[in-house]
Amino acid sequence: MEPAFSPTPDVVVLPSCEPVPGVGVLPVQAFLLRGASPVLVDTGLAREADAFIDALDMLVDVSRLSCILLTHEDADHAGALFPLLERAPHARLVTTPVGFGKLGSVQHLDPTRVRFVGPGARFEAGGRTFRALRPPMYDSPATLAFFEERQRWLFASDGFGAFVPELTERGEDVPLEAGLEGMSAFCRANSPWLMDVDPALYAEAVGTFRRLDADWIFASHLPPIRKAAFEPYLERAARLPKEGQLPLAV
Ligand SMILES: [Fe+2]
Numbered sequence: 001m002e003p004a005f006s007p008t009p010d011v012v013v014l015p016s017c018e019p020v021p022g023v024g025v026l027p028v029q030a031f032l033l034r035g036a037s038p039v040l041v042d043t044g045l046a047r048e049a050d051a052f053i054d055a056l057d058m059l060v061d062v063s064r065l066s067c068i069l070l071t072h073e074d075a076d077h078a079g080a081l082f083p084l085l086e087r088a089p090h091a092r093l094v095t096t097p098v099g100f101g102k103l104g105s106v107q108h109l110d111p112t113r114v115r116f117v118g119p120g121a122r123f124e125a126g127g128r129t130f131r132a133l134r135p136p137m138y139d140s141p142a143t144l145a146f147f148e149e150r151q152r153w154l155f156a157s158d159g160f161g162a163f164v165p166e167l168t169e170r171g172e173d174v175p176l177e178a179g180l181e182g183m184s185a186f187c188r189a190n191s192p193w194l195m196d197v198d199p200a201l202y203a204e205a206v207g208t209f210r211r212l213d214a215d216w217i218f219a220s221h222l223p224p225i226r227k228a229a230f231e232p233y234l235e236r237a238a239r240l241p242k243e244g245q246l247p248l249a250v
Pocket residue numbers: 072074138139140158
């Protein structure tokens with residue numbers, strides 16, 4: 001784990017990363033939304049679950065967590081989920097029915113603690129209103145992005161993730177060309193079905209995200225970035241189906 005930081009008041013990033021030999025790193029980030037009823041978006045890497053909970057303990061009374069918004073069940077997003085649900089007995093888990101089913105294969109999950117949502121849902125958590133959406137790139141059918149309507153924060157999950165030369169606190173600090181190439185490589189590797197979709201329909205799906213007009217984009221695998229600097233990433237993302245298959249080992 002790397003030290004937590006706040007790109008904007010009320011959002012704390014809990015960062016880590018995976019080394020990518022010859023390229024740099026893949027950021028791995030969860031987010032704490034401060035407030036009278038704190039909300040967590042994702043729960044870090046499974047292998048760092050203890051360190052993640054220690055870091056969270058430094059920031060907030062974990063027992064007061066009101067909600068955990070889980071973007072999907074992968075081990076880089078749900079790492080500390082089960083111990084956190086024990087530590088935060090009043091916290092509800094927000095996920096899809098598919099996410100619930102997949103998590104249940106790891107450990108029993110009390111369905112009365114789960115709020116089931118799907119793409120298009122609008123719901124309240126921690127005194128905030130969120131919209132759930134399917135991001136344009138994903139590697140699990142359980143994946144949701146979350147858009148906080150009042151402050152226009154977009155939690156994009158694996159969407160728009162990027163290999164970057166080094167971990168930074170701001171997306172604006174990633175050299176643009178490296179960031180765009182890193183996004184293309186990560187997203188084509190993580191969502192290989194991109195090659196099979198209709199490019200025009202796909203560009204429209206990216207356009208739906210652009211029209212959210214998010215002020216901050218908090219992707220799980222891209223340093224936090226603001227609207228203006230995110231525009232080139234949206235433009236590049238819309239072209240990904242035309243970029244072809246990423247060369248992979250055979
Ligand atoms: Fe994933």
